Amino acid sequence: MPDLLPLTCVIVDxxxxxxLALEHFVALTPGLELAATLPDGLTALQFLQTHPPIDLLxxxxxxxxxxxxxxxxxLSQPLPAIVLVTSHHNFAAEAFELPVADYLVKPVDYARFLQAVKQVRALRPRPAPALPLRMENSNVFARVNGKLVRINFDDVYYIEAMSTYSVLVTATHKHIVHVTLKxxxxxxxxxxxxxxxxSYIVNTRRIDAIDDHQLTLGPYTVPVGKLHKAELMRRLAPL
Incomplete structure (x- = not known):
């Protein structure tokens, strides 16, 4: 599987x-970690209420x-991903109204189990990619050309999008970091x-002048988008 972020799971049956069959499938599947195997719903309820959150039930x-x-x-929100396991092909109508990722019909075969795990992974929110910046108060250590460079964000006039990179612009330098503007x-x-x-984020403390379509920040000019101007003026109102 391309995404092997570990999923902690609990079996309840x-x-x-x-x-035992599900335990065997979990053991065979890379990225699955079995937290508990429980024999009934009441035991599961107690376990889930008193242990750290799991990823898959x-x-x-x-x-x-x-x-x-x-x-x-x-169960309390947020729920883990849930895969229902049943002996019946025809599920109760109420089952389809619940937030369930998939259904497995007994006897479960491993190929179908893998399909369910794949479905869970597809629905799972992906963590944001690591940011190549480390913050310390107003200072940022940015990875530029393979080394960490200290940048004081008070000196940054604006940040410009450049494909999958961003450019941090100061009075004397343009630092390119591998992270999207978003x-x-x-x-x-x-x-x-x-x-x-x-394509632009600006340091409002560096704004010298505003006209209809652009900002002046020291030696630089930056365009202002129509969709963003109202928010900019709201943020500047207390100044």
Missing amino acids: DNEMSR LLDIEMPNLTGLELIRI NLEERLPFSHFVRVHR
Whole structure:
């Protein structure tokens, strides 16, 4: 599988043979880590409420005292990815109303199990790529040309998008870092940096003048997009 980020999983089934079969499949599958194998819904409820969150719940539907569907309704949000395991081809209508990633029909074969895991991975939010920047107050250590360079963000006039890179522009340098402008915007902890154009973020403390379509920042001019101007003016209002 291309994405092998580890998934912690719990098996819940009142049938011992079904549990053993699923345990075997988990052991065969790269990237799956078995956190527990539990014999009924009540035991599963207690486990899930008292242990760290898991990524995948392999859950039987028909169990005494607390069914799989009832367990899903009781569990606190956010739910793990859930794959229901059942002996019946015709699921109850209520099962289709629940947030379930896939359904496996017993006896489960390994190929079908892998398909379910693939479906879970496809639905799983992917972590944002690591940012090649390390923040320390107003200083940033940016990886530029293979080495870490200290950049004081107070000196940055604006940041410009350049394909999958961003250019941090100061009075004397243009530092190119391998991170998209969107990711940079999401990660910057500085409230005085504002998106003013699809390709530009500016340091509002460096703005010298504003006209209808552009900003003056020291020796530089930067365009202002129509969709961003209202937010820029709102952010500048207290100044």
